[in-house]
Amino acid sequence: MSALEISAKIKAGELKVVDAVRPCLDALKENRHNAFTPVKTGHEERVLKKAESLQKRIDAGEFVDSPLAGVPIGLKDNVSQINELVTGSSKMLTGYESVFNATIVDKIEQAGMLIVGKLNMDEFAMGSTNETSFYGAVTNPHNNDRVAGGSSGGSAAAVAAKEIPLAIGSDTGGSIRQPSAFCGVVGMKPTYGTVSRYGVLAFASSLDQVGAIASNVSDCSALLSVISGEDKLDSTCVTKKPFCLETIDESANLSGLKVGIPRNFLDVDVLDKEIKESVTAAIETFRTAGAIIEEFEMPLMEYIIPAYYIISCAEGSSNFSKYDGLKYGYRSEKAKTLNEVYRLSRSEGFGMEVKRRIMVGSFVLSSGYYDAYYKKALQARELIKNNYLKLFEKFDVILTPTTPITAYKLKSHQTESEIANVGIMKMYMGDIYTASVNLAGLPAISVPCGVDGEGLPIGLQIIGDSFADEKLLGIAKAYENIAGSVVKA
Amino acid sequence: MSKWEVVMGLEVHAELSTKTKIFCGCSTVFGGKPNTNVCPICTGMPGTLPVLNRAVLDYALKLGVTLGCNINQNCKFDRKNYFYPDLPKAYQVSQLYAPICQGGGLEIEVGESGEKKFINIHQIHMEEDAGKLVHESNFTQIDYNRGCVPLLEIVSKPDFRSGDEVIAYLEKLRETLMYLDVCDCKMQEGSLRADVNLSVRKLGGELGTRTEMKNLNSFKAIARAIVYESERQIDLLESGGEVKQETRRWDDERGESYAMRSKANAQDYRYFPDPDLLPISITDEELELIRKSLPELAHQKRERYMKDYGMSKIVACTITSHKNLSDLFEITTEHSEQGGEVANLISGEFMRLLKSSNTLPEKIEPEILGRKFAELVKLVVDSKINRGAYKEVVGKVFESPHEIEPMAYIEEKGLLMITDTGAVEEAVKSILAKNQSAVDDYRAGKQKAFGFLMGQTMKKLGGTASPDVIKSTLTDVLKG
Numbered sequence: 001m002s003a004l005e006i007s008a009k010i011k012a013g014e015l016k017v018v019d020a021v022r023p024c025l026d027a028l029k030e031n032r033h034n035a036f037t038p039v040k041t042g043h044e045e046r047v048l049k050k051a052e053s054l055q056k057r058i059d060a061g062e063f064v065d066s067p068l069a070g071v072p073i074g075l076k077d078n079v080s081q082i083n084e085l086v087t088g089s090s091k092m093l094t095g096y097e098s099v100f101n102a103t104i105v106d107k108i109e110q111a112g113m114l115i116v117g118k119l120n121m122d123e124f125a126m127g128s129t130n131e132t133s134f135y136g137a138v139t140n141p142h143n144n145d146r147v148a149g150g151s152s153g154g155s156a157a158a159v160a161a162k163e164i165p166l167a168i169g170s171d172t173g174g175s176i177r178q179p180s181a182f183c184g185v186v187g188m189k190p191t192y193g194t195v196s197r198y199g200v201l202a203f204a205s206s207l208d209q210v211g212a213i214a215s216n217v218s219d220c221s222a223l224l225s226v227i228s229g230e231d232k233l234d235s236t237c238v239t240k241k242p243f244c245l246e247t248i249d250e251s252a253n254l255s256g257l258k259v260g261i262p263r264n265f266l267d268v269d270v271l272d273k274e275i276k277e278s279v280t281a282a283i284e285t286f287r288t289a290g291a292i293i294e295e296f297e298m299p300l301m302e303y304i305i306p307a308y309y310i311i312s313c314a315e316g317s318s319n320f321s322k323y324d325g326l327k328y329g330y331r332s333e334k335a336k337t338l339n340e341v342y343r344l345s346r347s348e349g350f351g352m353e354v355k356r357r358i359m360v361g362s363f364v365l366s367s368g369y370y371d372a373y374y375k376k377a378l379q380a381r382e383l384i385k386n387n388y389l390k391l392f393e394k395f396d397v398i399l400t401p402t403t404p405i406t407a408y409k410l411k412s413h414q415t416e417s418e419i420a421n422v423g424i425m426k427m428y429m430g431d432i433y434t435a436s437v438n439l440a441g442l443p444a445i446s447v448p449c450g451v452d453g454e455g456l457p458i459g460l461q462i463i464g465d466s467f468a469d470e471k472l473l474g475i476a477k478a479y480e481n482i483a484g485s486v487v488k489a
Numbered sequence: 490m491s492k493w494e495v496v497m498g499l500e501v502h503a504e505l506s507t508k509t510k511i512f513c514g515c516s517t518v519f520g521g522k523p524n525t526n527v528c529p530i531c532t533g534m535p536g537t538l539p540v541l542n543r544a545v546l547d548y549a550l551k552l553g554v555t556l557g558c559n560i561n562q563n564c565k566f567d568r569k570n571y572f573y574p575d576l577p578k579a580y581q582v583s584q585l586y587a588p589i590c591q592g593g594g595l596e597i598e599v600g601e602s603g604e605k606k607f608i609n610i611h612q613i614h615m616e617e618d619a620g621k622l623v624h625e626s627n628f629t630q631i632d633y634n635r636g637c638v639p640l641l642e643i644v645s646k647p648d649f650r651s652g653d654e655v656i657a658y659l660e661k662l663r664e665t666l667m668y669l670d671v672c673d674c675k676m677q678e679g680s681l682r683a684d685v686n687l688s689v690r691k692l693g694g695e696l697g698t699r700t701e702m703k704n705l706n707s708f709k710a711i712a713r714a715i716v717y718e719s720e721r722q723i724d725l726l727e728s729g730g731e732v733k734q735e736t737r738r739w740d741d742e743r744g745e746s747y748a749m750r751s752k753a754n755a756q757d758y759r760y761f762p763d764p765d766l767l768p769i770s771i772t773d774e775e776l777e778l779i780r781k782s783l784p785e786l787a788h789q790k791r792e793r794y795m796k797d798y799g800m801s802k803i804v805a806c807t808i809t810s811h812k813n814l815s816d817l818f819e820i821t822t823e824h825s826e827q828g829g830e831v832a833n834l835i836s837g838e839f840m841r842l843l844k845s846s847n848t849l850p851e852k853i854e855p856e857i858l859g860r861k862f863a864e865l866v867k868l869v870v871d872s873k874i875n876r877g878a879y880k881e882v883v884g885k886v887f888e889s890p891h892e893i894e895p896m897a898y899i900e901e902k903g904l905l906m907i908t909d910t911g912a913v914e915e916a917v918k919s920i921l922a923k924n925q926s927a928v929d930d931y932r933a934g935k936q937k938a939f940g941f942l943m944g945q946t947m948k949k950l951g952g953t954a955s956p957d958v959i960k961s962t963l964t965d966v967l968k969g
Contacts, residue, residue, distance in 0.1 A: 100537075235767055
């Protein structure tokens with residue numbers, strides 16, 4: 001049952017909120033894929049109580065206009081909810097409870113939705129496999145030996161395993177789209193500035209964007225219509241009106257659509273053969289439906305990964321400085337002096353990957369290197385952004401694979417060992433199709449387009465023009481309508 | 490000494506008097522209980538984001554326009570990264586790469602001679618203040634009330650050659666900040682702070698290594714610290730030593746400075762543009778609005794006062810030496826329409842009261858004083874009270890501005906002049922009746938007797954009637 005169907009049934013009195021949420025709570029308890037992070041004692045009772053009071057409000061006629069009233073939802077473990085744990089899946093914040101609600105939490109509650117719990121993620125959203133989580137890796141519902149992807153691994157896995165109908169994710173370089181592709185679900189990173197970041201633990205502020213993960217495009221659109229819109233607490237959140245579901249439905253058409261295909265993206269060494277075939281088939285689906293397909297050479301491809309990692313690590317190194325062991329979160333018991341509080345708490349509290357990126361970020365910002373790295377990366381970013389601007393004068397959307405390979409085997413990128421640096425670089429290359437979208441602030445959605453020989457899902461990425469999110473969702477829905485049944489894993 | 494030249498530059502931090510902080514809605518009021526004017530944003534709790542208080546921008550523009558700076562209409566905020574407990578985000582939001590103002594400056598008048606000199610501004614930028622550490626014997630507490638209070642940092646070029654120039658500049662800058670209503674400039678409360686960068690060189694030679702002095706809490710301390718530091722550097726160089734580039738902390742009680750940290754292990758602040766705050770664009774229209782809204786500044790007031798009220802330069806300077814004084818002058822004048830009399834009151838008796846009670850002009854309340862002083866000015870000008878009573882009540886109002894109501898006090902003490910000539914006539918008659926011999930003397934042509942009778946009458950009336958009235962009444966009655 002889709003999220004929209006659940007809400008319709010609840011509003012029609014055919015389903016109780018409690019009955020919709022109980023399976024989610026059971027899944028949380030069982031936690032088969034390790035998608036959920038720990039909860040406070042008495043959690044289940046509190047959620048059930050909320051479900052009851054929500055039921056009363058729905059019965060009293062509240063939330064009639066909300067498409068998702070009564071629907072359970074999970075939040076990535078970087079979204080603040082008052083008096084609930086929010087840890088970024090890091091030892092650094094174990095036991096930390098937020099003192100306020102993220103703006104999107106308010107919006108979710110105002111839409112009559114019910115928050116089930118928090119979802120596992122790579123530590124502070126740094127990672128592509130969910131293996132950097134303090135709570136351990138999330139396993140892929142399609143194959144227990146595979147990762148769910150990251151950093152929103154818990155969000156994608158929980159939706160794919162039908163443990164929850166909807167999940168909030170965040171995407172800095174592909175962190176919604178890549179796990180969605182790995183798990184065979186729909187994941188959308190909207191345009192930068194359409195969903196408030198207030199209350200979401202920051203990784204790289206200029207790239208982070210909150211988005212939605214769902215089992216189909218319509219559910220995804222519905223959730224985005226709930227969480228999008230201006231926020232006076234986030235000066236980078238500039239979009240005035242929330243997305244409109246009706247507008248999205250109206251734009252669902254592929255005929256006459258101008259579609260760009262970056263040919264060189266499909267010629268990348270690391271691109272898996274089966275993914276290439278599957279995406280090529282998806283392109284044919286578009287063509288058959290009347291879209292005008294045109295190939296082009298995407299310039300600046302070699303700058304995407306370096307620029308992305310320099311900028312994201314630089315911003316992250318600054319954003320993570322507040323985790324200093326003084327005010328909240330982890331503090332080393334061995335620390336005796338102020339310096340030791342900083343040094344030991346951070347050494348012991350952060351995991352390897354986070355420390356690696358803090359080092360990289362601090363390095364590229366340090367005097368003498370700023371111009372050579374950070375400034376250059378900003379220049380590359382400008383070029384990438386301007387290039388997309390030009391492309392969207394010509395195309396309605398651009399199609400690419402979401403990832404070059406399907407879900408990795410667990411522990412294939414040892415983050416703890418020295419020799420693993422080669423593996424790390426390979427892992428970073430996995431962001432090749434997704435990261436430029438964040439650098440340019442564009443909206444992009446990953447929709448399932450097939451499975452490989454091992455039954456692992458493959459994602460098609462559709463990139464839209466800036467603030468053309470509704471149109472993009474409509475196109476994704478049109479594609480899903482045609483191809484949906486074929487590619488369901 | 491004469492062969493050495495002292496070269497100084499100033500970094501002045503002015504805390505802005507906006508009602509709320511720079512990135513959140515918390516109050517900026519000074520002296521609240523620790524951690525009562527705080528919220529998740531100014532304590533940098535995970536997930537929070539800053540939103541610029543536009544008033545801060547307006548304040549910065551006011552100063553920038555006044556000082557003739559080039560306004561950067563596309564300015565940005567940068568993060569200055571360092572770890573310290575008073576900085577909850579572990580970075581300070583400031584401006585390095587694209588500060589709001591560059592260039593411009595202030596003309597100062599130095600020393601007794603009033604020699605004019607132009608001090609160039611390098612840049613003015615907006616930033617947030619840090620919290621405050623409260624050290625106890627064996628632990629330290631952190632008060633974040635001051636955290637995120639908006640600051641303007643005004644960085645001068647190394648244009649100063651003497652302590653007098655520095656003080657003249659600071660006085661002029663303080664005056665400007667206060668008249669713009671941008672900063673209350675209370676040095677004791679830290680709302681105006683100055684760091685002095687100082688080096689010495691042989692006249693006309695290359696610039697020497699500089700030190701930076703911090704913790705300068707009064708103009709007096711600044712003047713002393715400059716003398717101390719220039720002598721220290723000269724002594725060092727003359728004895729063959731070297732000046733180390735370092736930050737030094739001034740200890741005003743001991744009258745000396747000591748090294749805090751050397752630049753050798755200086756921090757790398759890893760400045761970069763703050764991605765949480767969008768670049769600010771300032772339109773030409775906004776700038777024009779600021780230009781139009783600029784209040785009258787001290788020097789403009791001085792000129793106007795001299796022209797409109799015939800004040801001498803000294804009186805005009807005294808009254809404009811602090812915004813509270815010119816405010817007091819203007820409020821009192823507005824209510825009494827007696828500019829000349831008010832000018833005398835403020836520059837004379839009122840200044841004496843400030844001095845004798847050791848009161849800083851920043852402590853007075855012009856609104857309350859002005860209204861009450863105006864009443865008194867009107868009374869004395871209309872001869873309804875005499876000068877003595879006027880001075881007495883002014884003093885009382887100054888002492889307890891909230892409690893003393895001038896009219897009630899005057900009535901209670903019977904200080905009102907008698908305007909009823911009948912009462913004066915009665916008093917005159919009774920005096921004449923008691924002093925027949927003096928009356929006879931007067932009539933015999935002895936003028937001295939008139940003075941005696943006049944004195945007796947005044948005494949009887951206790952100074953509540955004007956001498957003119959008594960004189961004419963006495964003359965009339967004697968003529969009888």
